[in-house]
Amino acid sequence: MSATGRGERAGAARGERAGVARADREQRVLSIIETARAKRAKFRDERVTMAHGAGGKATQGLIEGLLLPALDPDGAGTLAQLADAGTVDGDLLLTTDAFVVTPLRFPGGSIGELAVNGTVNDLAVAGARPLGLSLSLILEEGLPADVLRAEVEAIATAAAAAEVAVVTGDTKVVERGHADGMYVTTAGVGRRDPRARVAPDALRPGDRVLVSGPVGEHGTAIMLARGEFDLDADVTSDTHSLWPAADALLGAAGSALRCMRDATRGGVASVLNELARASGVGVSVREADVPVRPVVSGAAEILGIDPLSIANEGVLLAFVAPGQADAALAALRAVPGHEQAAEIGEVRAEPPGMVLVDTAFGGRRVMDQLVGDPLPRIC
Amino acid sequence: MRFVDEFRDAELGRVVAGELLATVDPARHYKLMEVCGGHTHAIYKYGIDDLLPDNVELVHGPGCPVCVIPMGRVDDGIAIAHEPGVIFTCFGDMLRVPGSHGTLLDAKAQGADVRMVYSPLDALRIAREQPDRQVVFFAIGFETTAPSTALTLMRAKAEGIDNFSVVCNHVTIVPPLRALLESPDLRLDGFIGPGHVSTVVGARPFQFIPERYGKPVVISGFEPLDVLQSALMLLRQLRDGRCEVENQYARVVPYDGNAAALRVMGEVFVLRPHFEWRGLGFISQSGLRLSDAYADFDAELRFATPGVRVADPKACQCGEVLKGVIKPWECKVFGTACTPERPIGTCMVSSEGACAAYYNFGRFARRREREAV
Numbered sequence: 001m002s003a004t005g006r007g008e009r010a011g012a013a014r015g016e017r018a019g020v021a022r023a024d025r026e027q028r029v030l031s032i033i034e035t036a037r038a039k040r041a042k043f044r045d046e047r048v049t050m051a052h053g054a055g056g057k058a059t060q061g062l063i064e065g066l067l068l069p070a071l072d073p074d075g076a077g078t079l080a081q082l083a084d085a086g087t088v089d090g091d092l093l094l095t096t097d098a099f100v101v102t103p104l105r106f107p108g109g110s111i112g113e114l115a116v117n118g119t120v121n122d123l124a125v126a127g128a129r130p131l132g133l134s135l136s137l138i139l140e141e142g143l144p145a146d147v148l149r150a151e152v153e154a155i156a157t158a159a160a161a162a163e164v165a166v167v168t169g170d171t172k173v174v175e176r177g178h179a180d181g182m183y184v185t186t187a188g189v190g191r192r193d194p195r196a197r198v199a200p201d202a203l204r205p206g207d208r209v210l211v212s213g214p215v216g217e218h219g220t221a222i223m224l225a226r227g228e229f230d231l232d233a234d235v236t237s238d239t240h241s242l243w244p245a246a247d248a249l250l251g252a253a254g255s256a257l258r259c260m261r262d263a264t265r266g267g268v269a270s271v272l273n274e275l276a277r278a279s280g281v282g283v284s285v286r287e288a289d290v291p292v293r294p295v296v297s298g299a300a301e302i303l304g305i306d307p308l309s310i311a312n313e314g315v316l317l318a319f320v321a322p323g324q325a326d327a328a329l330a331a332l333r334a335v336p337g338h339e340q341a342a343e344i345g346e347v348r349a350e351p352p353g354m355v356l357v358d359t360a361f362g363g364r365r366v367m368d369q370l371v372g373d374p375l376p377r378i379c
Numbered sequence: 380m381r382f383v384d385e386f387r388d389a390e391l392g393r394v395v396a397g398e399l400l401a402t403v404d405p406a407r408h409y410k411l412m413e414v415c416g417g418h419t420h421a422i423y424k425y426g427i428d429d430l431l432p433d434n435v436e437l438v439h440g441p442g443c444p445v446c447v448i449p450m451g452r453v454d455d456g457i458a459i460a461h462e463p464g465v466i467f468t469c470f471g472d473m474l475r476v477p478g479s480h481g482t483l484l485d486a487k488a489q490g491a492d493v494r495m496v497y498s499p500l501d502a503l504r505i506a507r508e509q510p511d512r513q514v515v516f517f518a519i520g521f522e523t524t525a526p527s528t529a530l531t532l533m534r535a536k537a538e539g540i541d542n543f544s545v546v547c548n549h550v551t552i553v554p555p556l557r558a559l560l561e562s563p564d565l566r567l568d569g570f571i572g573p574g575h576v577s578t579v580v581g582a583r584p585f586q587f588i589p590e591r592y593g594k595p596v597v598i599s600g601f602e603p604l605d606v607l608q609s610a611l612m613l614l615r616q617l618r619d620g621r622c623e624v625e626n627q628y629a630r631v632v633p634y635d636g637n638a639a640a641l642r643v644m645g646e647v648f649v650l651r652p653h654f655e656w657r658g659l660g661f662i663s664q665s666g667l668r669l670s671d672a673y674a675d676f677d678a679e680l681r682f683a684t685p686g687v688r689v690a691d692p693k694a695c696q697c698g699e700v701l702k703g704v705i706k707p708w709e710c711k712v713f714g715t716a717c718t719p720e721r722p723i724g725t726c727m728v729s730s731e732g733a734c735a736a737y738y739n740f741g742r743f744a745r746r747r748e749r750e751a752v
Contacts, residue, residue, distance in 0.1 A: 025709075030714075033715065057719070294380060356743055361388075361604075371719050
């Protein structure tokens with residue numbers, strides 16, 4: 001060792017003490033941040049931006065900061081629970097969803113198919129068998145009749161596959177340039193399954209987190225179909241009804257099934273964060289156990305996007321009490337199309353409201369919601 | 380994924396972590412700066428900190444393209460975006476960088492035609508398709524992205540596309556490093572060198588760091604094993620008393636760089652006498668503008684811009700973060716007034732920014748370290 005060795009050692013000891021004080025200060029800063037984050041999000045923007053529609057934190061701000069205070073001010077109603085479907089009366093559930101996707105048709109699906117499955121799935125993950133749908137079409141002047149005809153057929157086919165009828169509807173036409181081809185809004189009514197006890201605030205430490213299949217397929221298919229990347233890959237949307245999966249989970253786990261969510265906008269990351277906040281628990285995810293098809297992880301890699309933040313249209317997350325988790329996973333895997341379902345993590349007491357990932361490389365990190373749409377990196 | 384998974388192997392990671400532990404002097408504290416924002420992002424995303432010995436500290440450097448853009452330049456961009464008939468294009472991260480009166484995303488919501496592109500060539504394609512509109516590309520980045528802007532301009536010139544222009548904010552990596560090394564409040568033991576920039580400029584431009592300033596440099600790839608191995612190579616140099624530029628990223632980085640890329644940059648760009656960096660102030664010979672041969676494509680000449688220097692917000696300490704003087708959480712507004720949802724400083728915007736990476740990925744890793752103490 002050099003002649004300065006002793007001085008260096010004394011310096012290191014001082015450094016260690018300073019390090020502990022510094023870590024304490026860092027911890028205090030982090031606590032302040034978590035307190036701030038636990039508060040209801042505010043809506044302070046002067047105008048609506050695209051980020052408000054992306055399902056991340058900006059959307060959360062819009063909902064919690066503007067819609068809830070006006071529509072469910074004391075939080076006593078159903079809306080404040082922010083469930084996928086709200087209770088109308090007893091076991092009757094109602095949900096609604098608007099669809100504005102570009103392009104209208106993409107590998108594996110189309111706007112019409114999404115409009116049926118999206119609403120059916122919001123009911124399914126609330127534990128409700130779909131009973132009937134309403135359908136509103138907003139059509140742009142000049143839309144080719146063949147395009148409309150194809151979407152109406154897609155709606156009919158998807159509704160038949162989901163065993164639900166369209167029972168009422170509405171049609172509006174707007175001037176050219178005032179809509180992007182067509183927009184579709186559906187509402188759905190369903191009856192809560194007697195086995196279902198699901199709620200967003202029902203997660204308990206020890207619960208296991210199940211995912212119903214490979215993630216990131218739909219969002220990747222859409223991004224590639226827009227043709228902005230000059231990437232060709234065999235990725236198709238995963239849009240399909242999740243009722244069979246929900247039915248199987250309810251059958252296998254019953255009241256041990258704490259909650260289900262379909263991981264649409266914002267992907268798995270948004271769902272886990274919302275539920276961790278709603279239940280006041282932490283969620284721990286094992287990155288290596290999350291099913292992602294190589295073609296999706298490859299595309300996501302090139303774009304610098306996390307597959308866990310990409311939208312799905314046929315993937316649900318289920319939270320199951322530990323004793324019934326294996327049975328629930330086996331039942332899920334037995335449903336056609338869900339053979340790759342997996343257990344990807346568990347609910348912890350700490351840290352409340354946060355999602356942590358054990359990375360495949362052996363490190364650990366926070367998994368937060370995105371603010372807006374996932375953005376490809378620069379270099 | 381072939382050629383990627385190999386560099387994310389957890390088993391190998393543990394082996395390198397073991398070697399790191401065997402290499403460090405437990406009585407010493409090490410501060411290594413990763414220059415590039417891509418490294419910062421990888422370090423937090425993979426939790427690489429968790430695999431480093433406790434006495435090895437990573438300090439985040441200035442190599443994040445979005446982070447170094449000063450507010451005045453954003454204001455100039457927004458002013459051009461509001462010009463009638465203009466289609467303003469930029470990379471996605473740039474949309475959310477605050478100027479003195481909001482962001483480009485806000486300008487878009489107010490009616491400006493602002494579009495995100497993934498490459499300057501996309502902007503040129505828009506210009507080709509809409510000849511009656513003025514299409515402007517807001518170019519940012521180090522030598523990594525500058526060649527693609529240069530190639531785009533060469534193509535625009537060859538095709539005679541006259542409704543296309545570029546706001547050039549390209550910068551070079553060596554001047555800020557020199558400025559950092561001259562700064563008295565900096566105590567670093569070595570540099571994890573910028574991999575992507577080096578694919579263009581090579582390893583040679585970094586020789587001055589060991590030669591003049593006595594600090595070792597290891598040019599590093601971006602996968603977690605790359606970063607860990609580079610840290611190991613730096614610590615071995617320190618242990619052995621060596622001080623040189625080593626190239627961990629030899630699978631991509633040639634010592635002399637990419638001659639073709641350097642040639643097109645030389646044709647299209649010239650050095651500005653000085654350029655303002657966010658938080659770092661004016662650094663001489665650090666920014667690029669379009670050469671006289673390409674002056675017709677220079678948006679700063681085509682449009683009237685305020686061109687006003689705007690001081691960084693008082694509360695914002697991006698400059699200290701970019702210099703590695705403070706950690707993101709030590710900034711007064713970190714995580715409270717300044718968040719990814721409402722960034723005050725640029726470091727909170729880009730996923731490569733130290734503050735955003737720490738906020739999004741690292742808020743907990745540190746806490747666990749403390750619990751272990």
